[in-house]
Amino acid sequence: MNIREIAKKADVSIATVSRVLNSSENVSSATREKVLEILRKYEFEMDPWAKRLASKRNKTHLFIMVSRRILKFLDLESNEFYSTVINGTRNTADMNRSVTEIVEMESNLDEEKLKGVDGVLLVGGDTTAEHVRFFKKIGMPLVLVDQYIPTVKVDCIVSNGYDGASYAVKYLISRGLKKIVHIHGFLNHFGFKDRYDGYKATMEQNNLLPKTYEYNDEVMEDMKPLIDKMFNVYGVPEAIFASNDLIAMKAIETLRSFHIRVPEDISVIGFDGIEKGKYFTPPLSTLKVPMREMGSLALKRLLDIVYDQDVYPVRISLFTEFIKRGSSV
């Protein structure tokens, strides 16, 4: 059953049927009722592919918003993770003729700036419930990338940090290591929290004592005090599982200054799978997050929300892949 058949049954033109379906104003109530009657009677279902094809003379306009902090790193091209994720959006964007614009996510958002914007991608762990509420209030289609906020029902794409971390810990245990510590970033970033939980739970399941160290993102310059404290209180661990590759590499550098060999003395495993880790000395073992796919899927989901009405918000999490390189046994 298509709109042509409906039009015939209702004895109107296809344009009128289309108008009724899109609740356009210029239809007399008598005609509208007549058409609706037929639509109900034959249980008309619109073909989304046709709709999409036909209505797409106007490109979809999407905002990719990132926090000032991340934007800075993006500009410097020093944040490989988010750069790659954002590059990943391009596949989907091109295929669907949507234009994207990267903009800074300000704290006081302005509805005016969003004129003509069809949807927004909020990228990164700095996204808060406040941001989300703002966009939900104005009914703007929204997808969070690499952040999850349990208290707000909103679509998001994250990596499966829990199972990734769990895999790393199990792997290290299988290689005979028991003193495994975890160095992590801010736990209000879901990605870090998830990996933290996975590490902790898996350690406990194996009757090992979890030992975690929070590492402040901003004072990345010097990890010595942290390692120093770890050695003094906990002793020298057999392995370090880090929240991400950057922390892992920083840890290896710091260990080197303590004359500790990696992986002979301590195995180190990172998370993210950025390219840089491959060329590090020693090459970094890591859990690879499919970054391009993350961006690509996020944009796809956003388009689904923009075009299909009443889609139910979901959390999408991507599997990670363990890549063993030289930094771990």
Place this chain on the structure above:
Amino acid sequence: MNIREIAKKADVSIATVSRVLNSSENVSSATREKVLEILRKYEFEMDPWAKRLASKRNKTHLFIMVSRRILKFLDLESNEFYSTVINGTRNTADMNRSVTEIVEMESNLDEEKLKGVDGVLLVGGDTTAEHVRFFKKIGMPLVLVDQYIPTVKVDCIVSNGYDGASYAVKYLISRGLKKIVHIHGFLNHFGFKDRYDGYKATMEQNNLLPKTYEYNDEVMEDMKPLIDKMFNVYGVPEAIFASNDLIAMKAIETLRSFHIRVPEDISVIGFDGIEKGKYFTPPLSTLKVPMREMGSLALKRLLDIVYDQDVYPVRISLFTEFIKRGSSV
């Protein structure tokens, strides 16, 4: 850039371009090369919506497979959860002109039976890694519904049991209850495990002792021994959080036989949000899983996999919603 423009540049007809794109045989190699040249030069990207619309004289044929155990309950229409989930698939199936068939998931699967099938939905907690491996081996597009297997990378749709359970526990605590026990089903069903984890973690975060009781699905007839044991060893709890609504209702019935009032003496909260709970006495407080949406999304994802090439496997989890009714304070 569309195929018409490509055709013009390559000085051939659009049909020829289409043939090259679909690697049809009847194109001379000279023409093929010429067209491919232009395609590469202008970085042609096919519009998936148009392709889909144009080529859709052939319907997609999908299998919805359920275990014998669940199928039995489906036939009896006594498994409201899976019935609703499967009904939910119909929206998406209709909209996309795909035909679905509900079949039993046998232990020894036969490749012959899958002739002409474009994709498979495996529904329920009985799905194992073996099943998944079979389908992956023969390259059959696959989505798991209400089951997640961390060790196999395959698409799946589940409810967010962790946060749901966490919400329930926090709610009960906020109402002043502290002695909260959890009655759960088989933990090899991810849904139950997830809720279990959420309950346990949240109890611990609030410095309360988690207390869990496994309830065997098959011996649903009598919960008295379980409750009896609970009362004798642990004492009378202030609240029971159950793995699903059926267990919750069974618990309430059993409590009644012990002359214990719900919610005055014990608050009970279920999980799933089946209709039956609404008309139970007392009406059941629960965490509602959007069952229709679960089916609908699963089929949508399956179609995405069938039509778009190389989609990366993901886990999709749906938010639950707490519904307060009479069975809890």
Place this chain on the structure above:
DNA sequence: CTTCTTTTTGTAACCGGTTACATAATATCA
């Protein structure tokens, strides 16, 4: 060099909607 086959290429209809524009019907007002 015809004639018949086979292969390659082009034409045009089609998928199921949207929408610019034209036209018909109705409302408003002098």
Place this chain on the structure above:
DNA sequence: TGATATTATGTAACCGGTTACAAAAAGAAG
């Protein structure tokens, strides 16, 4: 009541592909 503004409806082109069918070109056989 006739002229004009407004609203309701219809017509036909269009979105970007696929594909049945027709036509042209190339190859084979007599």
